[in-house]
Amino acid sequence: MPRRRTERHLYLLAGTLALIGLGVFVYKVWGLDFPLQAGQQEQRLWDLEVKLTFRADGAPAKLSLFIPRDTRRFQLVDENFVSLGYGLATSRPDANRQVTWSIRRAKGPQVLFYRATVRSLTAGGSPPDTGARPQVTAPELTELQKSAMQTLAGQLKAESADTTTLVGLLLAKLNAQNPGEAVALLLHDEGGAQPVLQVAVKALQFMGVPARIAHGVELKELTRQVPIISWFQVYEGNLWRSFNPKTGEAWVPDRYFTWWRGEEPIAQLSGGSRLSVEIATAINTESALRGATARAQVQAPALSALSLFSLPIDTQVVYRILLTVPLGVFILVLLRNIVGVKTFGTFMPVLIALAFRETQLLWGVTLFCVIVALGLAIRFYLEHLKLLLVPRLAAVVVVVVLLMTLISLLSQRMGLPEALSIALFPMVIITMTIERMSIVWEERGAAEALTQAGGSLAVASLAYLVMNERHIEHLVFVFPELLLVLLAAILLLGRYSGYRLLELKRFKALAGGR
């Protein structure tokens, strides 16, 4: 009987998939000690990645990049350079480390990577800076600037007791609403992105106090295109202290990672154009994971080649989200085929659930209801104008976009920053929902339309809760083979021919009939 045979085939396929998935999973957990639990919040390892892209001219090209070194607060654990065909040299100019890539001939788009892992040290890390007081070179100034600087220095010296108060006073003057004539001149001449920072450093150097600009990034969990932050450092006692350029207080947040010092940009290029530097940071979830990955490289090289941790960080960010989509889809299958919930469109709820990731659940549901309700009102109004289908849909898209903008503006006014995330809703999906809902509303009544809308929202919320569970996200990211098990389950559900739970209610009258 062919039905029997397809069924056996299905069980065999599902069984094999589940077996492979579970096998790899078990081996990774017990054989290679991959951690089952997501890492603790106070993790101390961070991954940094710099992606450099540029267009080579076809002549010799040289690209230098400042790279981190050990500091009082961070220790460099591991680093590597991805640069096929380039020569590589590292150097230590001044207080920095720098890598220089060079190639004799390159043409067209080039991509180079620098990756590092750093450990944040708790208080008590040894100060690696040199003990000797650095030489101060007087800054180059015009006559006019020099006299302005002298005025400023005179005031500061008269009012301050030590370096700390001196810095505080200096910054107060530089950041003042109405700075004096001398300060205004200095700031004006400096131009640039951060005149306060530059002038502060020059003024301190002018007074013989060693000072410099420091650049770095704020370490965050999985962030792409991290902006570079600058502040300044003053040599005091026998170490470099960081100061807040806004207030002049001695300060540096724990998560600020010092990358390089000085006035030069992070990367310099010759023999090419359109250089772009993108920095990504990620919490290095588990050191246990790191150990396991290293073990896998030795014991099971094929497995480690398949590990998602070998991908660039910014791709990892995408996959962390992507790999949870099958979970959302699975929830959808369960709710539709086992429970019998009605939804608009097949996968619409999963897309809405993805949007909820950014908005958070409560806001997501609220905003979704608001936008769909408003859109529906507009759609019913358009019904009177007797428009053709496609232009009508297009009109609704435009209205939806305008409504979203309006809600963002209003919420900004009312101080509800969460509502700004409405921009992340997939508007085409919302438009289709509005259209479908209005048809169901007219043809089958409001009750049916609201039932389906409610069903969609319920599925989306549940899918969101599952997809956003930290431990679940960790599991599928570290053990993507579990998706094979999920696939097996979905395949088996594909032949589920039992009752849907809501059918138990629908056919209630038939259950005790006999």
Next chain:
Amino acid sequence: MFAALRRWRGLAQAGVLGLNARNARYNLVFNPRRLLPLVDDKLTTKRLAHAAGIAVPECYGVIEEEHEIKAVHELLAEHPDFVIKPAQGSGGDGIQVFTGAAKGHYRKISGDLVSHDALEHHLSNILSGMYSLGGQPDKAIIEYRVRFDPVFERLSYQGVPDVRIIVFLGVPVMAMVRLPTRQSDGKANLHQGAIGSGIDMATGRTLRAVWHNEVVEDHPDTGNAVTGVVIPAWDKLLDIAARCYELTGLGYQGVDMVLDRDLGPLVLELNARPGLNIQIANQAGLLPRLDAIERAVEGLTDVSQRVAFARSRFAVG
């Protein structure tokens, strides 16, 4: 929890067919995908039935292009009594029934007047695929409005009552009559508020009726009893239903028919995924009947044998 389990067992014992089982065990197995276009497009079904000598409502015209819409009024001047249907509509969506023209308007069966503009807009919506599966472009069919048999006069509020018979491998399985109500706006679909009443396969007599999943004895609008009414031309209806198997080749289908006062039974449409509410209307599950047919089907060689099998095996009482 236990209540749910008990109900599950109750349903299984009654042989109630669920949506998953219908899809997995009947639709996917007995309705090959390549045959579905035969019933998905009502125009194709009409042609097939016509060729096989099965009566269908006369087609006045088909509108396929936007520019043809303007000309519709000339056509309707000749046939002021008509029905508009999307060729690929499902579940009765987009069907409108008209009984005449008045003062530059069309009169819907509900008595509402519809302007020329509104009618054109409705046609345009149909063409752009508002009612078709997946929103693909569609055609609009304008056809004869059935004058239903006087038996149904007392039993329906406006609209056209129809008879649905589920046919499995050519054997009629279960039947119900669907009676429009004020709420269903002249349409005969249960989810739109029509009444469904099961039919005794042997005699064609209506059983208890269901309205919105509740058992009712009388029509909510006319107040007349809907139980115990004998459907006229029952033999003919069963015969046509059974013959529809050869027409499409679909193993599991629903045949929707109407009884015209003058023309007798007419096939309205065939449905490859007939709903499950027929079980509620009949207060009986489909599974035992379907199983019986699967066991006996080898021995049933022609239409009359299949109908006889249904009448003897699926009689009530």
